[in-house]
Amino acid sequence: MVSTLSRRTLLGGAVALGATGLLAACGRGGSPTSAQPGSGAWTFTDDTGATVTLDARPTRIAGLNDAIASLWNYGVTPVASFGFTGLADDVNFRGKDLTRVTEVGTTYGEIDIEALVAQQPELIVTHAYPKDSSGTLDPQKPLYGFADLKQQQTVAGIAPIVTIAMSGSAADVVERTVEFAQSIGVSQEALEQPRRDYDAARERLRAATASGLSVMAVAAYPGEGVYIAKAPDDPALLSYTELGLNYPDPGGSDYYWQQVSWENILDHRTDVVLYSLRAMSGADMQQQPTFAQLPAAEAGQVFPWEFSAMDYVAQARTINNLAEHLEGSRKVT
Template identity: 50%
Template sequence: MISHPLTEGVPLHHTSRRLIGGLLALGVTVGASACGADSADTTSAGSAEGGWSFTDDLGTTVELDEAPTRIAGLNDLTASLWNYGIEPVATFGQTSAADDVAFEGRDLGDVAIVGSAYGEIDLEALAAADPDVIVTTIYPDDASGGIPEDKAGYGFNDMAQQELVAEIAPIITIAYTGSAADVIERVVELADALGVDTGSGEVADARADFESASAALTEAASSGVSVLPVFATEADGWWMAKAPDDPQLALYQDLGVTFVDPGGDGYFWHSVGWEEVPDHPSDVILYSLRFSMSPEEIAAQPTAALLPAVQAGQLHPWKYIGPDYVSQAAYMAELAGYLTEAQKVTS
């Protein structure tokens, strides 16, 4: 599967969540999570009458007796928060964190990996990790950017599963829409609410690195070489990403990268069979590191072998990394290097 990708209550205490873990293991549904709806302000965070609150991008206000310190959630966000100094207690995602490039170099010994495939979350293990809050993202369903009220957050199989997760700890949802530049700032706001000094120190340095990497990518993209991000599988063919629909790619496009428009009426992806692959040439191909075929496997496909980028050996990894200064700066530096070295091989 390719995806891209509330009511007022009383805060749950750690002892309550440990009890919930045991009840969930027995299949018992328990009380409401600690959150309330407030669509009037989707950016508020901080102390509230001696407690802590944060209003997420769905307009849900999470209120706790004190600032949360034990964070669990989707790989994409927990990796980003870790880059700001917040080590998660548990994480889940499309892959195991151990195999996710976003966690490269991290010691995962103290982190519970409670899900390693989309929608498969070990609820008992998640409850045992005793999180204060659980963070995830959510994608719109179409180019309008709107998010249906009954849509489950990314990483959850459906609303029923999300509701079970919310019994363990309140869920904070960050909307992954528009440009990643805006999403990055939203994650900074969340990190700030969680107690990180985002105005100076390491976060300020990371912001400066991000700005430098942005300028370098703009310079590298000025050559005009065309780029096509793809997810390729032998059985399902060639899935081409639409840059305006992917916040990460939209950021790079805003910085000057020339992405191929694959056409089609669908949102986010346009897919074709292998026989149509030669109809979508580019100077550079970015192949997804999540489940996609390797460059060697792509080149072994007779029709893909006809592509100018394949013939020129200009295939590079498309890393899906989180919305934070650190990881984005690192990947933009890589991408700038690919574009600087690339030759224009399409007419």
């Protein structure tokens, strides 16, 4: 099962090896521009290198749950959504009035085209994930959220697609998302308090990591064992290590994950374990005899690892949660 999946699958989605046929390598796009003086036109160069130009700044925006969650946190309510789950099951939409959005897809790769057309989107936003540690995008794979290139092309015929690459550090992806949000009209004033909260959360985590507690993030399955994420390949984990988090290299040559059998999980001892919300729960993992013998498990230092949207609001929440977990934990290895 997992051999055919990607990093984002185990965190909360399905195949996440996205790109368009425009570029094979991921580089941040050119400078975004909103309305051009005197023309009313709007243009944005995304992370695949594609430049989207519209007659006016878009106001009806649809897209991948992960991407539109960030826009909503900045005050831009999307008209339609699609993704791995329904919005009610996505932590990034807690507290939102979900009646304001038409869900045109609640299972990965399944999009109701007619329902999407009915919402008359002017722009669709999604993500692309690299295929290796260098950040390379695969032009032969669909962007994240689409079943295949044919479906992606059909959707692109409804409205242009803007892509933000999920590569490098989350700190950079967050800022890139801000650039896009500002291009569609989010004001600097609207971003000020969320940015302060985000910066404060990062400083809190920086202080919490001073304890030196070691951490590993995993996705586990009863018949397959434990998949340990590699921090350099996950934007969020990479950003935490930049703030001082002690995240041991699990080894192995595969991209993103190191698969470990239940029998061998005791070779990977950390003070804290974070478990994916899209895989076995912490309680279920504790039922595995070997996992239960891990120092973190014996100490009750096993906490949720949630995928959070790449914006100031969502990241501040998740970073504060991680800091709280570290603040309440102790050295056990």
